[in-house]
Structure formats: C-alpha cells, structure tokens
Amino acid sequence: SQTIHQWPATLVQPVGSPLSLECTVEGTSNPNLYWYRQAAGRGLQLLFYSVGIGQISSEVPQNLSASRPQDRQFILSSKKLLLSDSGFYLCAWSVRSSRERYEQYFGPGTRLTVT
Amino acid sequence: QKEVEQNSGPLSVPEGAIASLNCTYSDRGSQSFFWYRQYSGKSPELIMSIYSNGDKEDGRFTAQLNKASQYVSLLIRDSQPSDSATYLCAVKDRGSNYQLIWGAGTKLIIKP
Numbered sequence: 001s002q003t004i005h006q007w008p009a010t011l012v013q014p015v016g017s018p019l020s021l022e023c024t025v026e027g028t029s030n031p032n033l034y035w036y037r038q039a040a041g042r043g044l045q046l047l048f049y050s051v052g053i054g055q056i057s058s059e060v061p062q063n064l065s066a067s068r069p070q071d072r073q074f075i076l077s078s079k080k081l082l083l084s085d086s087g088f089y090l091c092a093w094s095v096r097s098s099r100e101r102y103e104q105y106f107g108p109g110t111r112l113t114v115t
Numbered sequence: 116q117k118e119v120e121q122n123s124g125p126l127s128v129p130e131g132a133i134a135s136l137n138c139t140y141s142d143r144g145s146q147s148f149f150w151y152r153q154y155s156g157k158s159p160e161l162i163m164s165i166y167s168n169g170d171k172e173d174g175r176f177t178a179q180l181n182k183a184s185q186y187v188s189l190l191i192r193d194s195q196p197s198d199s200a201t202y203l204c205a206v207k208d209r210g211s212n213y214q215l216i217w218g219a220g221t222k223l224i225i226k227p
Contacts, residue, residue: 032213044159044203045218051213090158094213102147102207104215106158 002027006091006107013114019064019078021110023091026072031093033074034104035066038088050074051096086114117142119206121218130227134191138204138218141185147207148180148187149215154200162202163189194225 003026013019025031035047046059048066056066063082067075074091088111092104118141128134136150147166151159163178165171165187167208187206191198195219204218 044217046214049213102213102215103149103161103164104205105161109158111156 001103003091004091004093004105004107006089006110008110009108010111011113012072013081013112015083016080019076019081019085019112021076021089023074023076023107024072025093027045028072028093028095030071032096033068034090034092034094035074035076036090036102038090044090047075048094081114083114086112088112091108117206117208117216119204119216119218121202121204121221123219124222125224126221127224128194130194130196130225132194134194134198134220134223136189136191136204136223136224137186138188139186140204140206140216142206142209142216143182143185145182145185145206146209146211148178149205149207150176150187150189151177151203151205152200153203153220159203171178181214191223196217196225196227199223199225 005024005049032051034049035042048058050056050068053068064078086109088109090109094104120139150163152162153159165178165180168180168182175192179188201220201222203220205215208214208216
C-alpha cells in the first residue's frame with residue numbers, strides 16, 4: 001500500500017529564517033506530487049505541483065520554492081520566512097495514470113508558525 | 116473563475132440522524148468530484164469519489180451527483196460523534212490535467 005511521509009510535524013521559526021519541508025511517498029512510482037497550504041480556518045491553497053523529477057509548476061507567486069530531486073521526494077523551501085507563511089503545509093500525491101488519477105492522498109502535514 | 120461553494124456551517128445534527136452536506140460548482144462540464152473529511156488539526160482524508168449522475172454508496176456514506184443542477188452532496192446515515200469534522204468538496208479542474216478546485220469546507224457537529 002502507498003504511504004506518504006512529511007516532516008517535521010510542527011515547526012516554529014523566526015521571521016527571516018530559512019525553511020525546508022520534506023515529503024516522501026512509498027509504494028508507488030511516478031506519482032504527481034502537490035504542496036498545499038491551509039491557513040487557520042480556511043480552505044486549501046495549491047502552492048506547487050510536480051509531474052516528474054525536476055518538473056515544478058508554481059500556482060502562487062511568493063517567497064516559497066519547491067524541488068523534486070527524486071521520483072518520490074518533494075521539498076518545499078524558503079530563503080526568508082514571512083509572518084504570512086504561517087499555516088498548515090500539506091503534501092499530497094496522485095496516480096498519473098488510470099481513471100482514478102485525479103484522486104489526491106494527503107500526508108500528515110507540517111504545522112508552521114513563524115514568529 | 117471556477118468555483119466550488121460549500122456552506123461553512125457549523126451544521127449540527129443529532130446522533131443517529133442523517134447528515135446532509137451540499138456542494139455546488141460553477142463549471143458545467145466538470146466530470147470528477149470528491150469528498151474529503153478533515154478532523155481538527157489533521158490532514159484531509161478521501162471519503163468518496165463520484166463521476167456519474169446518481170448515487171454512490173459506501174457504508175454509511177452516500178454521494179449524490181446532479182450534473183444538470185451542478186451540485187454534489189454527501190449523506191451520512193446513522194451519524195456518530197466520530198463523524199464530527201470538516202468536510203471538503205473538490206472538483207477536477209477541466210483546464211488542468213491534475214488539479215482539483217477545492218471548496219472551503221462545511222463543519223459538521225454530531226451531538227450525542
């Protein structure tokens with residue numbers, strides 16, 4: 001069965017500090033990968049998605065970036081965090097083929113607080 | 116602008132009753148629809164997907180799709196306190212190969 005891991009689970013960082021969040025998927029190959037952010041009491045905002053190694057599409061211009069160095073690894077980064085970067089960061093994957101390719105499955109998330 | 120709309124709630128339902136959650140979408144040609152459950156502080160979990168008009172049942176959950184009226188609903192029978200959560204509706208974006216358009220969610224409270 002497929003499993004998706006995210007770490008760390010919680011993170012408190014000062015304004016201006018760098019950020020690196022990692023997500024890995026097990027049990028599947030060539031997944032589509034997604035980074036979302038969810039502000040407190042709000043819906044899901046798609047930040048980045050990737051259809052393959054090195055292929056990143058950005059949905060929201062901001063001080064965040066994403067990379068996919070391996071097939072099942074997706075990294076979210078920032079050089080300098082802003083207060084507005086606080087939120088619940090979710091990594092998700094979906095199958096790239098078959099009828100069910102649109103269904104997305106989420107990792108446990110990272111709760112980031114920027115102080 | 117393609118939109119998915121849900122009543123934010125909270126929707127309060129007594130234990131054992133049927134909870135009915137509704138979602139409307141703006142893109143008439145949408146084909147794929149999903150319901151997710153999100154417990155407080157946790158990540159969303161896929162409950163149901165539905166692609167064809169009509170009802171799809173899975174245990175206590177029934178998804179209903181009406182493409183002509185552009186709405187999709189989720190019924191939860193014999194509601195339990197453990198069903199208390201926020202329910203997110205998502206619709207496949209026809210303008211993208213992979214992306215979903217998300218509703219903001221409906222908070223459901225099951226009262227014992």
